[in-house]
Amino acid sequence: MPRPQEHKLFTQALNLLTEATTEGGGGFEAPSINEFFPAPIFFEGTPFEINRIMLIRFLITAVIIIFFTLWASRAQKATKAGQLVPSKFQMIGEIALNFVRKSIAHEQLGEKDGERFLPLLTTIFFVVVGMNFTGIIPLLNIAGTSVIGLPLVLALVAYFTFIYAGVKKHGGHFFTSALFPAGVPKAFYILVTPIEFLSTFILRPVTLALRLMMNMIAGHLLLVLCFSATSFFLFENQSLVALFGAGTFAFGFVFTLFEILVAFLQAYVFTLLTTVYIQLALADEH
Amino acid sequence: MDITTTAAAVNAVYGNLGVIGYGLAAIGPGVGVGLVVSKTIESIARQPELAARLQVTMWLGIAFTEALALIGLATPFIFAVPAA
Numbered sequence: 001m002p003r004p005q006e007h008k009l010f011t012q013a014l015n016l017l018t019e020a021t022t023e024g025g026g027g028f029e030a031p032s033i034n035e036f037f038p039a040p041i042f043f044e045g046t047p048f049e050i051n052r053i054m055l056i057r058f059l060i061t062a063v064i065i066i067f068f069t070l071w072a073s074r075a076q077k078a079t080k081a082g083q084l085v086p087s088k089f090q091m092i093g094e095i096a097l098n099f100v101r102k103s104i105a106h107e108q109l110g111e112k113d114g115e116r117f118l119p120l121l122t123t124i125f126f127v128v129v130g131m132n133f134t135g136i137i138p139l140l141n142i143a144g145t146s147v148i149g150l151p152l153v154l155a156l157v158a159y160f161t162f163i164y165a166g167v168k169k170h171g172g173h174f175f176t177s178a179l180f181p182a183g184v185p186k187a188f189y190i191l192v193t194p195i196e197f198l199s200t201f202i203l204r205p206v207t208l209a210l211r212l213m214m215n216m217i218a219g220h221l222l223l224v225l226c227f228s229a230t231s232f233f234l235f236e237n238q239s240l241v242a243l244f245g246a247g248t249f250a251f252g253f254v255f256t257l258f259e260i261l262v263a264f265l266q267a268y269v270f271t272l273l274t275t276v277y278i279q280l281a282l283a284d285e286h
Numbered sequence: 287m288d289i290t291t292t293a294a295a296v297n298a299v300y301g302n303l304g305v306i307g308y309g310l311a312a313i314g315p316g317v318g319v320g321l322v323v324s325k326t327i328e329s330i331a332r333q334p335e336l337a338a339r340l341q342v343t344m345w346l347g348i349a350f351t352e353a354l355a356l357i358g359l360a361t362p363f364i365f366a367v368p369a370a
Binding site: 033107207210211214215218265268269272 | 342345346348349350352353356357359360363
C-alpha cells in the first residue's frame with residue numbers, strides 16, 4: 001500500500017498528464033501513428049516523395065555499401081600480402097559474416113545449399129540489422145523498417161526465393177506436395193489444402209513483413225512515450241511532480257537497451273525464417 | 287445502479303475498440319510464448335549439450351506464436367474507417 005501522500009502525488013501527476021493530453025495545447029505530446037508519416041522533404045506531390053525515413057534508408061544503404069567495400073578490399077589486400085592476422089575492424093566484419101554463414105546458413109541448409117543461398121541471406125541479415133538500428137541512433141531515432149515498404153520488399157524476396165528453390169529442385173511436384181501433404185486421408189484434403197495454401201503461400205510473406213514492422217513500430221512508440229513524458233515532467237512542472245521525470249527517463253533508458261536486443265533479434269529471426277522456408281522447400285519429403 | 291450513475295459511467299468511457307481487440311489478441315500468444323520458453327528451459331536442463339539447437343528452435347517457435355499478436359496490432363490500422 002502506498003502512503004496517502006505518495007498516492008496523492010501520483011494521482012496529481014496522472015491528472016496533469018491526462019489534462020495535457022486531452023487539451024492538446026502544448027505540454028505532453030502522446031505518440032501517434034503519424035510519427036511514421038513525416039512531411040515530405042524532396043519531390044513533394046510526385047510518387048517519388050522523399051521524407052525523413054527514406055533519407056535514413058539511403059544513409060544506411062550507403063553505410064552498408066561502404067563497410068562491405070572496405071571489408072572486401074582489405075581482405076583481398078591482406079591475402080595478397082600474405083598477412084594472416086586481421087585488424088580489429090576486419091575482425092568485426094568477419095565475425096558478423098561468419099555468424100550468418102555458420103550458425104544460420106550451414107546449420108539449417110547444410111554446406112552445399114548454404115553456400116548457394118548465402119549471398120541472399122547475408123544481404124537480408126545486414127540490411128535488416130542496419131535499418132533496425134537507426135531506431136536507437138540519436139538524431140535519426142526512427143527505424144528504416146518501421147514503414148511497410150522495406151519489410152514487404154524483403155519478405156517478397158524471401159517468398160520468391162523459397163518458391164524458386166522448391167520449383168528448381170522438385171518442379172511442379174513442389175506445389176502438389178506443399179498443398180496435398182502425403183499421409184493424409186483423401187477426404188481430408190477438403191480441409192487441409194485450403195489451410196496449407198493459406199499458411200504457406202499467403203501468411204508466410206505477410207507475417208515476415210508484419211513481424212518486423214510491428215516490432216519496430218511498437219519499440220519506437222514506447223521510446224517516444226517514455227521520453228516525451230520525461231520532457232513533459234521535467235520542463236513543464238516546477239513542483240515535486242518533476243521527480244516522475246527521473247522514473248520515465250530510467251524506463252526510456254532500459255527500453256533503449258531492450259531495443260538494441262530487439263534490433264538484432266528481429267534480423268536473426270527474419271533471416272532464420274527465410275532459411276527455414278528454403279530448407280522446407282528443398283526437403284525431399286514434405 | 288440507477289440510470290444516472292450508469293449514464294455517467296458510460297460517458298466516462300472513451301477511446302478505441304482497437305485497443306481492446308489488441309488486448310484480446312495478446313492473450314493467446316502470451317500464453318504460447320510462455321509455454322515455448324518454459325519447455326525449452328526444461329529441455330536444456332535435461333540435456334544441456336543440446337542447448338544451441340534447442341535455442342534456435344525456440345526462436346522459431348516464438349516467431350510463429352508471436353505473429354498472432356502482431357497481426358492483432360495491425361488489424362485496427364488495416365480495417366480502420368478513414369476519417370471523413
